Amino acid sequence: MGLSAGNFALAQPGVRGSLIGVWTLQSCVRTFADGHKEYPFGEKPVGRIEYDKEGRVFALLMRSGRRSTVAPGLELDAASVDEIREAVTGFVAYFGSYEVDDALQTVTHHVEASLVPSWVGTSLKRHFRWDGARLVLTRAVPGTTDELVWERA
Numbered sequence: 001m002g003l004s005a006g007n008f009a010l011a012q013p014g015v016r017g018s019l020i021g022v023w024t025l026q027s028c029v030r031t032f033a034d035g036h037k038e039y040p041f042g043e044k045p046v047g048r049i050e051y052d053k054e055g056r057v058f059a060l061l062m063r064s065g066r067r068s069t070v071a072p073g074l075e076l077d078a079a080s081v082d083e084i085r086e087a088v089t090g091f092v093a094y095f096g097s098y099e100v101d102d103a104l105q106t107v108t109h110h111v112e113a114s115l116v117p118s119w120v121g122t123s124l125k126r127h128f129r130w131d132g133a134r135l136v137l138t139r140a141v142p143g144t145t146d147e148l149v150w151e152r153a
Contacts, residue, residue, distance in 0.1 A: 016100050019051040019107065019128075023135055023150035025061060030146050040146070041090070049150060057098040057109050061148075063090035094119060105129060107137070 025047025030038045040063070041047070047061035066086060070079045076087060094114035100107050109124040126137040135150040 016051075016053075018130075019100065019135070020053050022048060022050045022153040024048060024153045026134070026149045026151050028061070028146060028148045030144050033143050047148075047150075048153070051098060051107075055097050055099070056095070058095035059092065059109070061092040066090045088115065091115060 025041070025045050027043075028039065028041045028045050028047075030040050032038075039045070041061055042063045042065060044064050045061060046064050047059070049057065049059040051057050068076075068079060068083050068087060070076060070083065076084055079087070092115065094109070094111050094116075096110045096112035098107055098109050105128055107126050107128050109126070111119045111122050111124060114120050124139070126139055128138075129136045131149070133152065135152075137148045137150065139146040139148075
């Protein structure tokens, strides 16, 4: 019988213990194969990620400076298609469970709910490393690598 995601996380007390808590996003840099860099959430991103001791994770990332004509408290169904596109492309939100593989230095987020419907039921694997007290998560896809730097809140 395999370990559930939560049990696997609990079986990794060293790294898991270091991840537990709320982290604030300091930077997100996307590096392309040719070496040029972009900032998908701007040069001053806003974000939080939390890992809890039960093996649950949530992540919220936002490009600062997004604008909308929709009044506060109202739903986006009153927004234009361009406003909706701007809102969605400038924001990432999901939650689920996580597991840590200390040997491979990876943390995998198992997505249960997400702003992006196609992410639901998927697993997002990130490599991690420590830069002093900062947590650095890296996502590599063909042609690019994203590096997200987090500080404990």
